Amino acid sequence: MLKLYHLPISFNSRRVWVALLEKGLEFELIELTLGGDQLTPEFLALNPFHHIPVLVDEDFSVFESLAILDYLEAKYPNPSLLPTEPQDLAIVRMVELVTVNEFLPATTPLTRKAFGFGEISDEQQQKSVDKIETVLTLFEQWLGESSYFIGETLTLADIVAGTAIPLASMLGISLDKYPRITAWIQRLMSRESWSSTEPQPEQIEEFKATMKKMMAKQS
Numbered sequence: 259m260l261k262l263y264h265l266p267i268s269f270n271s272r273r274v275w276v277a278l279l280e281k282g283l284e285f286e287l288i289e290l291t292l293g294g295d296q297l298t299p300e301f302l303a304l305n306p307f308h309h310i311p312v313l314v315d316e317d318f319s320v321f322e323s324l325a326i327l328d329y330l331e332a333k334y335p336n337p338s339l340l341p342t343e344p345q346d347l348a349i350v351r352m353v354e355l356v357t358v359n360e361f362l363p364a365t366t367p368l369t370r371k372a373f374g375f376g377e378i379s380d381e382q383q384q385k386s387v388d389k390i391e392t393v394l395t396l397f398e399q400w401l402g403e404s405s406y407f408i409g410e411t412l413t414l415a416d417i418v419a420g421t422a423i424p425l426a427s428m429l430g431i432s433l434d435k436y437p438r439i440t441a442w443i444q445r446l447m448s449r450e451s452w453s454s455t456e457p458q459p460e461q462i463e464e465f466k467a468t469m470k471k472m473m474a475k476q477s
């Protein structure tokens with residue numbers, strides 16, 4: 259059976275978890291705390307960079323969440339989560355990469371501040387907010403009048419962006435200016451794959467405590 263090494267509050271692993279559910283696959287979840295259990299020889303053999311998620315499929319293991327999503331799509335193509343039309347495929351890839359390379363890094367300083375892990379300057383705060391607003395403006399435009407990024411079909415674009423974008427409002431960035439994104443988030447949250455993988459407040463608190471302990475050890 260497929261095995262997913264993950265942490266429920268990780269955006270990087272939740273996108274894989276949602277894809278497994280959307281594909282209706284059977285899998286086992288192996289939860290790490292990231293409080294040091296990612297540094298064991300057993301886990302380092304799966305990913306020398308000690309990152310979750312890792313997917314193990316019999317004797318083959320994959321790390322890097324976007325590579326895992328591609329593997330799942332190629333190996334278990336039904337239901338399909340990737341379009342074949344060239345422009346649609348380009349949009350899916352752009353949404354995935356803008357989410358991981360632009361949106362999530364811009365949220366990092368704001369998350370650290372919100373978690374009480376450090377202060378940031380007004381300039382840094384504004385830079386992050388501006389970058390997030392640029393992503394939101396683009397996604398609002400790309401969603402257009404459709405239910406999902408690619409018409410009426412859920413794709414990897416919705417999974418990757420839709421498990422990350424709600425963080426903007428949690429960090430105090432209002433989504434009022436983005437009615438299409440707001441409706442799309444509601445649509446996604448009504449899916450079983452989203453509601454059943456929603457991080458719980460106690461899991462967030464537990465993770466904060468683990469991080470605080472690790473930061474104290476490092477200082």
Ligand SMILES: N[C@@H](CCC(=O)N[C@@H](CS)C(=O)NCC(=O)O)C(=O)O
Binds near residue numbers: 268
């Ligand atoms: N680019 C990687 C990023 C994975 C990643 O950063 N995972 C974090 C949790 S969100 C992690 O495992 N951190 C533990 C560590 O660095 O030791 C992916 O998309 O899979």
